[in-house]
Amino acid sequence: MAVGADTFDLRRLPDSFYENPYPTYDRLRSEAPVLACPDGSYLLTRYEDVRRVYRDPRCFSSDKRVQFAPLFGEHSPLFAHHTTSLVFNDPPLHTRVRKAIGNALSDRLVLSMSPALEALVDRLIDDIEARGAFDLVEHFAAAIPIEVIGNLLRVPVEERGPLRRWSLNILGALEVALNEEALAEGNASVVEFLDYLDDLIGRRRKVLADADDDIVARLLRWHDAQGALARDVLYHQCIFLLNAGHETTTNLIANGVLALVERPALFARLRDAPELIDTAVEELLRFDSPNQLGNRTTTEAVEIGGVHLPAQTVITLGIGAANRDPEVFSAPDVLHLDRHPNPHLAFGAGIHTCAGLNVARLEGRIAIGRLIQKFPNLASAQAPVRARRARFRGFVSAPMTT
Numbered sequence: 001m002a003v004g005a006d007t008f009d010l011r012r013l014p015d016s017f018y019e020n021p022y023p024t025y026d027r028l029r030s031e032a033p034v035l036a037c038p039d040g041s042y043l044l045t046r047y048e049d050v051r052r053v054y055r056d057p058r059c060f061s062s063d064k065r066v067q068f069a070p071l072f073g074e075h076s077p078l079f080a081h082h083t084t085s086l087v088f089n090d091p092p093l094h095t096r097v098r099k100a101i102g103n104a105l106s107d108r109l110v111l112s113m114s115p116a117l118e119a120l121v122d123r124l125i126d127d128i129e130a131r132g133a134f135d136l137v138e139h140f141a142a143a144i145p146i147e148v149i150g151n152l153l154r155v156p157v158e159e160r161g162p163l164r165r166w167s168l169n170i171l172g173a174l175e176v177a178l179n180e181e182a183l184a185e186g187n188a189s190v191v192e193f194l195d196y197l198d199d200l201i202g203r204r205r206k207v208l209a210d211a212d213d214d215i216v217a218r219l220l221r222w223h224d225a226q227g228a229l230a231r232d233v234l235y236h237q238c239i240f241l242l243n244a245g246h247e248t249t250t251n252l253i254a255n256g257v258l259a260l261v262e263r264p265a266l267f268a269r270l271r272d273a274p275e276l277i278d279t280a281v282e283e284l285l286r287f288d289s290p291n292q293l294g295n296r297t298t299t300e301a302v303e304i305g306g307v308h309l310p311a312q313t314v315i316t317l318g319i320g321a322a323n324r325d326p327e328v329f330s331a332p333d334v335l336h337l338d339r340h341p342n343p344h345l346a347f348g349a350g351i352h353t354c355a356g357l358n359v360a361r362l363e364g365r366i367a368i369g370r371l372i373q374k375f376p377n378l379a380s381a382q383a384p385v386r387a388r389r390a391r392f393r394g395f396v397s398a399p400m401t402t
């Protein structure tokens with residue numbers, strides 16, 4: 001059931017919204033596309049408005065210190081982490097860190113990840129075949145990004161156990177309705193993760209070769225050039241890389257597979273025409289975007305869609321809503337495996353455009369493509385359970401049969 005503009009409150013969402021937010025986004029887009037929320041912030045649901053904000057970092061800041069201080073406490077580990085990671089910074093720190101990560105996530109590097117990724121996915125598929133019944137999230141979707149980012153950060157395989165928990169707890173603290181337990185788990189996870197990185201990077205530094213061009217090597221060189229004060233800045237970027245690439249990609253894979261399983265004709269079409277996988281992944285990113293909400297704060301008074309917003313207004317960017325805007329996407333509620341063009345905003349836009357989008361696309365293509373090729377009769381064994389999260393859209397569990 002759709003919630004109207006008069007009652008919509010991001011902090012009090014009904015269960016039906018978590019199941020399917022799109023009817024609500026449709027209503028908001030037509031009733032109040034620049035919606036004044038009860039807490040004084042505004043929610044944007046029109047594609048052009050969301051895109052404009054993403055592309056104007058001068059008027060719309062990513063700095064979250066003012067919002068995060070009362071939420072996390074200014075001296076908390078969560079505050080230190082979330083206000084230091086590049087995604088929540090403006091230039092000049094953002095420009096410097098982004099450059100440091102730079103080509104370490106280039107097309108060339110990403111392509112070189114293919115063989116290891118294919119081997120990992122095939123291993124998981126073999127395990128699934130042996131089990132028969134499996135959970136799409138636990139036994140497949142969530143197992144892939146952790147290994148990929150573990151490889152990127154060169155975390156030894158046997159030390160990867162806690163990574164998923166740390167990542168979920170640290171990102172969970174960004175949800176719109178945060179409770180005490182989630183706060184405590186988030187803070188503890190930042191501390192544990194920082195301690196681990198101190199040890200890992202200490203070991204790595206000893207064997208760093210000039211030719212090494214991976215992310216940690218780049219960040220270490222950048223850190224050395226900045227002086228000792230930047231140590232925590234370095235660690236927080238590593239934590240952020242795991243967080244940025246973990247739940248989002250898990251959700252791309254699980255949302256994508258389930259959207260296909262629920263549409264047997266499309267499932268069969270993609271199996272028969274595997275060359276559609278590139279456009280199919282873009283469409284799955286648009287159709288059920290893993291990251292549904294973004295945020296910015298106005299740095300000066302602005303007008304959006306005829307609504308005047310003073311400086312320091314918090315804006316929520318409805319990525320999932322923008323990606324269903326009929327002004328830009330014809331028949332937006334229909335999944336078209338070969339939709340083209342498909343200028344979706346699932347990876348954001350502008351200077352903060354997802355730095356790992358090539359990695360995410362590769363993971364999506366290999367994981368979804370190979371799973372549906374291997375199991376033509378893939379089906380849900382029970383109704384999948386949606387996570388009650390508005391920002392990151394995905395499933396907690398999805399029992400399947402092969």
Ligand code: HEM
Nearest residue numbers: 086087244245248249252346347348352354355356359360
């Ligand atoms: C389907 C998977 C993914 C989705 C939907 C996604 C989505 C996004 C979005 C929407 C942003 C922009 C945030 C903003 O402007 O406020 C972003 C930024 C970012 N993402 Fe991703 N992401 C995904 C996977 C990844 C992966 C795999 C990595 C790393 C390997 C990654 C690394 C980053 C980084 C470093 C940023 C910050 C860029 C900056 O601030 O300049 N992401 N992502």
